[in-house]
Every structure is written in structure tokens, then in C-alpha cells.
Amino acid sequence: YDKIVITFYETSRPWRPVFITRIDYGIYRDFFADELLTTSCLQEVNAISENISFNTLNFTVRTETNIPFDFQKKQKLALYFNGQRIGNFYLKNGARKNRTDYQMDSHDAIGVLDGNEFPGGVYTGQLTRDVIDQIFEGEDFNYLLDDSLADIPLIGYIPYTTKRNALVQIAFSIGAVVDTSNYDGVLIYPQQTEVT
Structure with a gap:
């Protein structure tokens, strides 16, 4: 009988349960x-x-x-x-x-x-990091939100739309740049204001 045994010896906090959200298996290919x-x-x-x-x-x-x-x-x-x-x-x-x-x-x-839906809502001071968390919830990739943007309160309305469009509205309102180049996920960082 073939099987895989996975043992977790500790968690980040005591008495916290472990949840496995994904296991990748199959053939990996490198194309040169x-x-x-x-x-x-x-x-x-x-x-x-x-x-x-x-x-x-x-x-x-x-x-x-x-x-x-x-x-x-x-x-x-x-x-x-x-x-x-x-x-x-x-x-x-x-x-x-x-x-x-x-x-x-x-x-x-x-x-x-762009292919996933976001329910939107009326925002009356919710922090950027909390709303961005909602956008990326359920996705198989991570994101990195710059600390200087995380605590900006959001005030306004985002209609039912795609997750991409919701991210556009938030990024524009807080002065952020969104990029995926050279990163394993999505980078959200402040706009450059100085000339180099």
C-alpha cells in the first residue's frame, strides 16, 4: 500500500489546529x-x-x-x-x-x-490591509503590501466587480503601484515621488 505520511510537530501558536489547503503533485517540467x-x-x-x-x-x-x-x-x-x-x-x-x-x-x-468576482461594499474607514485581504482570499498566490500603505483607512464605495477592478480602485485611492514582475505573487508599494 503506497502512502505519504505528513507529521506536524508544532504550530506557530499553542493549541492552534493545522489546516492543509493544497498539495501539489504530478509531473513538473522544465522547458529550456x-x-x-x-x-x-x-x-x-x-x-x-x-x-x-x-x-x-x-x-x-x-x-x-x-x-x-x-x-x-x-x-x-x-x-x-x-x-x-x-x-x-x-x-x-x-x-x-x-x-x-x-x-x-x-x-x-x-x-x-480579473476572472474572479469581488462583492464590493461601502467602506467607512476599514484599513487597506483588511480589504486587500478580502480581495486575495481564496487565491493560490500571495501578495506583499508595503507597511506604509497597510493602515490607510478606506472611505467610499466599490461596486460588485472583479477582484482586479477592486484592486485598481484601492491602489489608485491610496497612491499605490501594483506589480507582479520578478516576484512570486503581487507587490503593492507606494508610488515613487522622487526623480532618480
Whole structure:
């Protein structure tokens, strides 16, 4: 009988239960330059967050193995250049073009947020960190909110919309920049006000 045994010896606080939210399993593949026929990566950032663009990665792979790919929407892909992470992307579409070639289209975490709904609400002084927590609740990626933005109170109305649009409204109102480049998740940091 095959099995995996996972033992937790301690938690961050006494008497706190342990919850497993996800286990990744399956075949991990690394595609190197000699297997990539075409690659297109677009990364954008809006300095005032009047809109938040999502980064895209589209590529064609020519595989030399007989193992077929099993594509899943929102499957995580990481792009590296010279050993440095360029970004994480999530599969939108993947298709076999012929016996050896596969075409994949993906977008970053912002693109995933654009496909998920946010109920909105009337905000009467709730802290930015609490509302941002609500936006990212249930997502499979993390975010990093700069400490200088975390305690800004939010006052106003966000209608029922996508999580991306809600994040746009919050970022614009607090003067934040939202970016996913070179990070394993979403970065939310203050706008640069000094000329360098």
C-alpha cells in the first residue's frame, strides 16, 4: 500500500489546529531554450495605477519526450532568465498543435484576479490591509503590501466587480503601484515621488 505520511510537530501558536489547503503533485517540467520555438513575454506597470495591466507569457514548445502534457487552467508556470525569476504566470489556454508542438497562453496573478468576482461594499474607514485581504482570499498566490500603505483607512464605495477592478480602485485611492514582475505573487508599494 503506497502512502505519504505528513507529521506536524508544532504550530506557530499553542493549541492552534493545522489546516492543509493544497498539495501539489504530478509531473513538473522544465522547458529550456532548445525546446522553445517561440516565446513572447509582456510585462507592464502603471505608475499611478489608474489601471493595472496583466503581464502575459505566450510560447510554443517542441518536446522531445513521448509524455503528453495534461493542461489545466490556472496551472502555475514560472519564467526564468539567466537563473533569475522574471515572473509567475497561470495557464489560460494550452493546446497540442501537432505530435511534438504545444502552444501555451498564460497571464500573471492580475489576470487571474480579473476572472474572479469581488462583492464590493461601502467602506467607512476599514484599513487597506483588511480589504486587500478580502480581495486575495481564496487565491493560490500571495501578495506583499508595503507597511506604509497597510493602515490607510478606506472611505467610499466599490461596486460588485472583479477582484482586479477592486484592486485598481484601492491602489489608485491610496497612491499605490501594483506589480507582479520578478516576484512570486503581487507587490503593492507606494508610488515613487522622487526623480532618480
